Amino acid sequence: EADGVLDLVEQIPAGRATTYGDLARMASDIGTVRVTARMVGRVMATTQRDVPWWRVINAQGRISPRDSAAEQRRRLEGEGVAFDARGRVDLACLLWP
DNA sequence: CAACTGACTGCCG
C-alpha cells in the first residue's frame, strides 16, 4: 500500500501541496486497507522511490520538523510557494486536489 | 512479547 500513497504523491502538481492526512484518506479510499497520516509520514521517510516528497506538508500548513526541512522549504519556494512569517503556507489556496 | 518511537491529527485550555 505504500505504493498507492507514492502514486498519489507523484500526481501532486508543482507549486501545490497536500497533507499527510489527506493523502492517507485518499489512499484509503482507493486501496483496500486503511492508511493513517503517520503511515504516510513513515513511507515518505523510508521510500527510495523518486517522488516530489517536498510537496507533502502537515495539516497545519507547516513543514514537519526534521533534518531536510530547510531543503523542503527551498524547493517549495523554488516552485513559487510562499511562506508567511510563521513559516506557514496558504493551504486554502495551495492544497491539492 | 511489552515498551518506545515517530515526515501526524484533532481537541482543549
Add this chain to the structure above:
DNA sequence: CCGGCAGCCAGTT
C-alpha cells in the same frame, strides 16, 4: 497562537 494530550499503528528495541 502555543503547548499538551490522547488516539494512531507499523517498525524497532
